[in-house]
Amino acid sequence: MQDFLFQKIARGALEMTLRTETVLVQIGNRKEEPLNSINTPLYFSTAYRHENTKNESVGGYDYIRTGNPTRDVLEDAIATLENGDRGYACSSGMAAMQLVFALFQKDDHFVSSRDLYGGSYRLFELYEKNYGFNFSYWDDDDYEKLESLITDKTKALFIETPTNPLMRSVDIKKITKIAKRHGIMTIVDNTLYTPLLQKPLDDGADIVIHSATKYLAGHNDVLAGLVAAKGEALCEELFQLHNAIGAVLAPFDCWSTIRGMKTLALRMKQHESNAKQVKVFLEGHPLVTNVLYPGKGGMLSFEIESEELVVPFLRAINLFTFAESLGGVESLITYPVTQTHMDIPRETREAYGLSNNLLRVSVGIEDAQDLIDDLNQALNKVGAKEVQNN
Secondary structure (H helix, E strand, O other): OOOOOOOEEEEOOEEEEOOHHHHHHOOOOOOOOOOOOOOOOOOOOOEOOEOOOOOOEHHHOOEOOOOOHHHHHHHHHHHHHOOOOEEEEEOOHHHHHHHHHOOOOOOOEEEEEOOOOHHHHHHHHHHHHHHOOEEEEEOOOOHHHHHHOOOOOEEEEEEEOOOOOOOOOOOHHHHHHHHHHOOOEEEEEOOOOHHHHOOHHHHOOOEEEEEOOOOOOOOOOOOOEEEEEOOHHHHHHHHHHHHHHOOEOOHHHHHHHHHHHOOHHHHHHHHHHHHHHHHHHHHOOOOEEEEEOOOOOOEEEEEEOOHHHHHHHHHHOOOOEEOOOOOOOOOEEEOHHHOOOOOOOHHHHHHOOOOOOEEEEEOOOOOHHHHHHHHHHHHHHHHHHHHHHO
């Protein structure tokens, strides 16, 4: 984890440089608020009383789509955590994507990670079909190849790192140097690592996107997206688009996301510890042919011996839940080719390594040995049936 978040908290004469873990816990505390509430208040009001015809009101609020005190706390938090200039809370991770890509126009070209979340791929396909955007895909760590895909119409590089579900990592600093050489943006999806493990803006990226539904909220009970950006002009344009589009996060969901983020550091330590132990177990099981783990975080994928074993295995698990999504406290297993990545054609998936044998695991914060025991009994059960059938 990165050690320091260089944020100065002023309270009277006191100034402190705080670590990321501390900033997470302190979200909303000491916010200027009449009653000095420790737990940041939840403001439901959609409108605010004006003091005069100049639309001046107490605190500068007028209408909930434009600004909300609870949402401000969350937006300030993600900007601070990512070392950005401004944050934006959206109604979902895909709404956050929509906000960012609203910056662009017809005939603009983008280079994207080849292995990426299926919902992002689906959105990019719609952009190409309906809005005249053009996408090229980069599927390995050949940075010269990446640069060769850039044209005079390219406006941004869109990067997932690690990728979903193949868990491939790229060098953000190398990516952003290429982007700056060509005068284009770098947009990074930081959902899987969170600001605890990776801060793309520090490495030269312009915009960071999170599906806050996942690790940030962390309890499988909130739908949310967050964006952080650097640069005064870019941040102002994003603010205007956020207000105009209106896909803002509701106050209660902002409050719930804040509550989840306060325990992110504790949860991520357990996610990562468990994932590393699960990885070791899977690597030693004869029915597992490949384990994909990026080296940190709580996500991994593995390939089972044959596609025919996938359904029996999913039926045999007890503690893990067969479900979409990731990053919650409960352990989930996803079968990407029929769930998160079903919209990507099979030949495309297989060309970059996403096989029908692959299962994606969001390792939760349960006891690691219980998780291993569940995987072991499920694999042994399908293995015994396979031997019996043969």
